[in-house]
Amino acid sequence: MDKNSRILISGAGIAGLTCAIWLGRNGFRPVVIEKSPTIRADGYLVSLSHASYHYARRLDLLSKVQALKPMIGESSYHDRRGRAMMTLDFRELFAGIDIAQIMRDDLEYVLYDHCLDLAEIRLASSAISIEQDNDKAKVTFDDGGCEEFDVVIGADGLHSNTRGLSFQATDINRHYLGLFSSAYRLPNVIGLRGRFENHMERSRYMCVYTTRDDDLACAFIWQSDKATAPPPDARMGELLSCYHGAPSVVQTVLQAAPEDRTIYMDPVIQIEMKQWWNRNVVLLGDAAHCLTLLSGQGASSAFWGACALAEALVGQSKTDAFKTYEATLRPVIVDLQRVTRRAAKWYIPRTHVRYALRDTAMRYLPNSFYQRYFKNKYSKA
Numbered sequence: 001m002d003k004n005s006r007i008l009i010s011g012a013g014i015a016g017l018t019c020a021i022w023l024g025r026n027g028f029r030p031v032v033i034e035k036s037p038t039i040r041a042d043g044y045l046v047s048l049s050h051a052s053y054h055y056a057r058r059l060d061l062l063s064k065v066q067a068l069k070p071m072i073g074e075s076s077y078h079d080r081r082g083r084a085m086m087t088l089d090f091r092e093l094f095a096g097i098d099i100a101q102i103m104r105d106d107l108e109y110v111l112y113d114h115c116l117d118l119a120e121i122r123l124a125s126s127a128i129s130i131e132q133d134n135d136k137a138k139v140t141f142d143d144g145g146c147e148e149f150d151v152v153i154g155a156d157g158l159h160s161n162t163r164g165l166s167f168q169a170t171d172i173n174r175h176y177l178g179l180f181s182s183a184y185r186l187p188n189v190i191g192l193r194g195r196f197e198n199h200m201e202r203s204r205y206m207c208v209y210t211t212r213d214d215d216l217a218c219a220f221i222w223q224s225d226k227a228t229a230p231p232p233d234a235r236m237g238e239l240l241s242c243y244h245g246a247p248s249v250v251q252t253v254l255q256a257a258p259e260d261r262t263i264y265m266d267p268v269i270q271i272e273m274k275q276w277w278n279r280n281v282v283l284l285g286d287a288a289h290c291l292t293l294l295s296g297q298g299a300s301s302a303f304w305g306a307c308a309l310a311e312a313l314v315g316q317s318k319t320d321a322f323k324t325y326e327a328t329l330r331p332v333i334v335d336l337q338r339v340t341r342r343a344a345k346w347y348i349p350r351t352h353v354r355y356a357l358r359d360t361a362m363r364y365l366p367n368s369f370y371q372r373y374f375k376n377k378y379s380k381a
Contacts (some may be wrong), residue, residue, distance in 0.1 A: 024118025
């Protein structure tokens with residue numbers, strides 16, 4: 001594409017900022033809009049692995065990411081009584097694969113700092129309509145302004161506004177996994193040091209781990225067929241209800257939830273699209289293909305996809321770039337979604353038989369079995 005092409009990126013998260021950095025360093029001046037008045041990110045552990053790891057190096061970001069890694073040395077899996085069924089050493093688990101771990105908020109601030117001189121960033125801004133002709137997209141913003149762009153990139157997450165404005169409902173499949181998730185940060189009330197703990201039950205589990213700041217981050221996943229999250233002021237009550245009677249460590253983490261901020265809560269949904277682009281609009285990351293937090297690959301695939309799309313736009317026409325980007329990522333994404341759906345049945349088993357089989361496997365299968373599983377997963381995206 002011509003360097004004078006106007007490119008709009010909706011969403012200042014990992015995908016949007018990464019795409020803006022790549023385009024900015026290649027002579028473009030993208031416009032990034034973000035509906036929030038600030039750059040805010042929940043501080044949870046993410047990984048850049050395989051392709052995204054090497055793209056981070058090409059963008060000269062890898063050393064900064066590695067400098068901010070949380071000091072987690074092992075992960076453990078505990079039964080309802082608190083007994084460790086399996087412990088995995090991270091040095092062995094990640095030996096021989098390209099991976100860098102970082103808290104999501106740290107990564108977004110690194111990207112934002114690098115993006116400031118490369119793009120025009122408009123906070124507290126969002127699109128309310130997108131009208132397309134053959135070559136341009138006319139975007140109307142919530143402040144009443146209207147501008148034309150050659151390309152609009154939707155990097156605005158699971159509940160993408162860009163997707164809703166640019167695609168037909170029949171183009172989108174929201175694959176509900178029958179699960180709900182919630183997460184927040186909290187003080188280190190359980191004295192955890194350098195560990196990632198998973199506390200497993202039949203229909204629910206909690207993971208909790210130390211951060212670079214020596215506080216804790218936690219995530220909960222439980223069975224639920226609800227399609228929407230409760231309002232913010234009802235979320236903690238919902239979480240407490242769903243984890244009634246949980247093990248004591250889980251109850252301690254629940255009781256320490258911050259009272260001064262809204263906790264994250266959403267159904268676990270995979271997004272499946274017939275096509276990730278429509279004329280002048282293209283989708284990135286969760287907007288195109290949400291993998292869910294169970295995959296462990298959401299941030300990595302968003303980073304990889306942003307780089308692959310931006311690299312293609314630099315050297316090709318926009319239509320060819322869209323096709324190249326989708327052809328590169330889609331086979332991997334489809335496979336990861338399938339693997340994640342299968343894994344979910346074991347992480348949160350619905351039957352007592354599967355529950356017993358899962359715990360037995362964790363207790364008695366050799367660690368090498370799980371090391372192969374994780375190495376294979378982190379060698380795809």
